[in-house]
Amino acid sequence: MFKTEEMEINLGPQHPSTHGVLRVKLHLDGETVVRCVPMIGYLHRGVEKICENKTFFQGQVWTDRTDYVASVSNNLGWAEGVEKLFGITVPRRAHYIRTMLTELNRITSHLLWLGTHALDIGAMTVFLYAFREREEILSIFEAFCGARLTTTAFRIGGLREDIPPGLEKQVRAFQARFLDCIEEYETLLTENRIWKKRTIGVALLNAEDAIALGVTGPVLRAAGSTYDIRKVFPYAAYAEMDFDVPTQTAGDTYARYLVRLEEMRQAHRIVNQCLDGLPEGPVMAKLPKVLKSEVNEVYHAIEAPKGELGYYFVGEKGGVNPYRMHIRAPSFINLQALPKMVEGRLLADVIAAIGTLDVVLGEVDR
Amino acid sequence: MASPRYSLLRTLIPFDIYGGMKLTGKYFGKVLRQANRGPKRTHVVVEYPEVAVTLQPRFRGRLQMIKDEQGEIKCVCCLACEKICPTQVITIEKGKKEGRKTPFPLQYDFEMERCIFCEFCVESCGFDSIILNHQFELAGYDREDFSHGMEGQFQNMFSITPVGHYSVASED
Numbered sequence: 001m002f003k004t005e006e007m008e009i010n011l012g013p014q015h016p017s018t019h020g021v022l023r024v025k026l027h028l029d030g031e032t033v034v035r036c037v038p039m040i041g042y043l044h045r046g047v048e049k050i051c052e053n054k055t056f057f058q059g060q061v062w063t064d065r066t067d068y069v070a071s072v073s074n075n076l077g078w079a080e081g082v083e084k085l086f087g088i089t090v091p092r093r094a095h096y097i098r099t100m101l102t103e104l105n106r107i108t109s110h111l112l113w114l115g116t117h118a119l120d121i122g123a124m125t126v127f128l129y130a131f132r133e134r135e136e137i138l139s140i141f142e143a144f145c146g147a148r149l150t151t152t153a154f155r156i157g158g159l160r161e162d163i164p165p166g167l168e169k170q171v172r173a174f175q176a177r178f179l180d181c182i183e184e185y186e187t188l189l190t191e192n193r194i195w196k197k198r199t200i201g202v203a204l205l206n207a208e209d210a211i212a213l214g215v216t217g218p219v220l221r222a223a224g225s226t227y228d229i230r231k232v233f234p235y236a237a238y239a240e241m242d243f244d245v246p247t248q249t250a251g252d253t254y255a256r257y258l259v260r261l262e263e264m265r266q267a268h269r270i271v272n273q274c275l276d277g278l279p280e281g282p283v284m285a286k287l288p289k290v291l292k293s294e295v296n297e298v299y300h301a302i303e304a305p306k307g308e309l310g311y312y313f314v315g316e317k318g319g320v321n322p323y324r325m326h327i328r329a330p331s332f333i334n335l336q337a338l339p340k341m342v343e344g345r346l347l348a349d350v351i352a353a354i355g356t357l358d359v360v361l362g363e364v365d366r
Numbered sequence: 367m368a369s370p371r372y373s374l375l376r377t378l379i380p381f382d383i384y385g386g387m388k389l390t391g392k393y394f395g396k397v398l399r400q401a402n403r404g405p406k407r408t409h410v411v412v413e414y415p416e417v418a419v420t421l422q423p424r425f426r427g428r429l430q431m432i433k434d435e436q437g438e439i440k441c442v443c444c445l446a447c448e449k450i451c452p453t454q455v456i457t458i459e460k461g462k463k464e465g466r467k468t469p470f471p472l473q474y475d476f477e478m479e480r481c482i483f484c485e486f487c488v489e490s491c492g493f494d495s496i497i498l499n500h501q502f503e504l505a506g507y508d509r510e511d512f513s514h515g516m517e518g519q520f521q522n523m524f525s526i527t528p529v530g531h532y533s534v535a536s537e538d
């Protein structure tokens with residue numbers, strides 16, 4: 001008389017809790033997810049192809065638009081990749097300022113993740129507090145380079161201009177209160193029973209699977225690995241910085257939450273060190289008028305807020321634009337872990353899993 | 367690990383919820399006690415159209431051409447900005463003007479709808495003849511509203527974009 005059957009439903013692409021235009025095709029057996037297929041490509045703009053037709057100087061503006069919540073990190077990856085291709089040495093002061101802004105950017109990215117992820121799960125309040133602090137960092141970016149989101153912050157060979165007067169004071173004012181702000185988020189979430197029920201043991205991913213899937217960043221470190229490119233292959237000024245790599249072993253949503261919160265504290269530490277040890281000197285290296293590449297290829301990876309962000313350049317002889325450019329986007333590769341995390345689990349956990357992966361669709365589709 | 371008795375206590379008495387409510391209450395009280403436009407501001411919200419927002423000096427707004435003290439256009443048509451622009455939105459027509467040694471731009475077309483406000487053009491200009499001004503209210507109704515030309519046109523490179531014209535207040 002009765003019969004059951006598997007149902008196929010679409011989550012997204014306009015679902016508010018999928019952070020953009022992610023469509024997830026779910027096969028459901030009652031409330032249990034049997035199969036999960038992320039469908040991507042709704043935001044594809046062909047950034048890699050466009051960059052091949054633009055000069056090394058111009059290409060940077062497209063990196064702002066891949067991971068648009070961490071554009072400074074993307075700018076750093078691009079600039080350092082190109083510098084590696086041409087063998088340019090960047091002045092030390094520029095390295096310090098770059099490191100400082102990138103770490104501030106890590107904080108904004110994690111704050112946006114914290115706010116929206118908590119909002120998806122049902123904790124409204126923390127969103128408001130997270131965005132209050134994010135706003136402050138965005139005005140620091142605005143003071144430095146004139147834009148809040150599409151920063152185009154760095155130039156090949158260093159920075160366009162030195163930090164403006166008053167920026168250091170602005171950053172210090174933010175630094176002074178930020179640790180208390182993290183305490184506030186912790187008050188709202190860490191011990192909250194609803195938060196713990198919704199996150200502990202949800203979207204499990206162990207280190208083995210994470211490595212097999214190529215997952216990097218906080219998602220990998222929450223599973224017990226200590227892989228952090230800032231420590232393993234230091235770039236910018238990270239070799240001179242003193243910071244810890246937070247790890248957890250549980251590999252669930254709660255562990256990732258703890259890792260990201262601790263990462264914000266470490267970022268806070270690095271920013272303080274950058275401000276205290278800011279060396280004097282120029283911020284721009286001496287460059288030839290036109291950058292002409294040789295036959296060469298480089299891969300440069302940085303630790304973006306979401307994981308390993310790699311830029312791969314192939315140069316051709318006398319070319320002013322890259323012959324081939326590829327972005328190893330952490331969101332794109334981390335998203336592969338979604339089926340592993342949710343299959344066999346409840347539908348409501350899919351939302352938590354998407355949130356905890358911290359994907360930005362601009363970067364997934366590029 | 368919390369002892370079973372402790373966790374039973376925690377289950378019965380919701381400390382966690384109390385802590386969260388206390389924090390919310392603290393900010394509620396703080397904000398309620400102060401007026402938004404008071405001297406010591408705890409509010410983050412700016413009442414935007416009534417109260418002007420403060421922009422940082424380096425803010426990147428719309429592209430604008432500038433003139434020197436004599437009222438002469440500073441641009442000398444070196445086409446550096448046209449070449450560097452990543453989205454190719456600048457088109458310059460080179461020309462001559464009576465009593466001027468350097469070339470003079472007959473046309474300087476700037477299609478704002480595709481400009482991404484990257485400031486590369488300003489950076490490449492060796493004659494400081496263009497800037498990105500502080501205007502950010504740039505909405506318009508159709509594509510023509512975004513193409514800027516030389517003086518004499520409604521939308522020109524020398525004055526700020528007349529948004530007032532499009533606003534609801536001036537429509538009726």
Ligand code: SF4
Pocket residue numbers: 429450451452453454455456480481482483484485486487488
């Ligand atoms: S700001 Fe950038 S996109 Fe706009 S005109 Fe200048 S170079 Fe072109």
Ligand code: SF4
Pocket residue numbers: 440441442443444445446447448458490491492493494495496
């Ligand atoms: S770079 Fe400056 S001087 Fe040269 S064409 Fe552009 S605006 Fe004119």
